[in-house]
Amino acid sequence: MLREFLRSPADIGAVAPSSPRLAEAITAPVPELGDPVVVELGPGTGAVTSIIEEQLSGRGHQLAVEANPRLADQLRWRCRMVDVIDADASTLPQLLHERGLDKADVVVSGLPWASFSHDVQHEILSAVSRVLAPGGAFTTFGYVHALRLASALRFRQLLHTTFEEVVPGRTVWRNLPPALVYHARRPRTPAPRGMAVVPSRRCPESVSEAKPVG
Numbered sequence: 001m002l003r004e005f006l007r008s009p010a011d012i013g014a015v016a017p018s019s020p021r022l023a024e025a026i027t028a029p030v031p032e033l034g035d036p037v038v039v040e041l042g043p044g045t046g047a048v049t050s051i052i053e054e055q056l057s058g059r060g061h062q063l064a065v066e067a068n069p070r071l072a073d074q075l076r077w078r079c080r081m082v083d084v085i086d087a088d089a090s091t092l093p094q095l096l097h098e099r100g101l102d103k104a105d106v107v108v109s110g111l112p113w114a115s116f117s118h119d120v121q122h123e124i125l126s127a128v129s130r131v132l133a134p135g136g137a138f139t140t141f142g143y144v145h146a147l148r149l150a151s152a153l154r155f156r157q158l159l160h161t162t163f164e165e166v167v168p169g170r171t172v173w174r175n176l177p178p179a180l181v182y183h184a185r186r187p188r189t190p191a192p193r194g195m196a197v198v199p200s201r202r203c204p205e206s207v208s209e210a211k212p213v214g
């Protein structure tokens, strides 16, 4: 992870893989029963991928969409049961369609949102909202030290305009760096580009309000 970060810091966005605590928090919506379609965007070295693989233990369909071909290759070796795709997260609807899948029950993201432009953030969130099954869940996280960056604030605003429900989860202090998890559900009907949907609820995810766990 560190080697890839040094090659391309903005695309990788982190110097270390997600900790088991963070992986546990972001995979919480993976159903214990049935055959769900579970998608992971930006799996990196696979710290979260292998937790999902264990949770599913052969049920449903697990996809991991990784834009870095070297990391995607390594992940294919490491997680044999996972459908690892070397592609951009914004192509998710097409990737599911190619596999005869319409919808995803759970989408989890390890993407470095704060490094993305507004257009890229919008494109990927809109792809997620188009594939999420009714009752489906989207989970992502942001690094605590970067929550006040303009790009991170813009991303949270976009989350609220894309989903009716955005619930900040817990702050995972045992991660390098500490991270705040978000659980989103019920995509809104897409608004025309440039038209802002202003969320009616305040966003209570400031660091001072976050409670330390673990």
Ligand SMILES: C[S@@+](CC[C@H](N)C(=O)[O-])C[C@H]1O[C@@H](n2cnc3c(N)ncnc32)[C@H](O)[C@@H]1O
Pocket (backbone or CB within 6 Å): 001, 011, 012, 013, 014, 016, 017, 018, 019, 041, 042, 043, 044, 045, 046, 047, 048, 065, 066, 067, 068, 071, 087, 088, 089, 090, 110, 111, 112
């Ligand atoms: C912070 S790392 C992921 C860390 C991962 N959760 C782990 O625990 O190892 C972000 C990953 O997102 C990937 N990525 C960045 N932009 C992407 C995109 N547009 N589509 C798919 N993957 C992308 C990067 O290559 C990198 O592997």
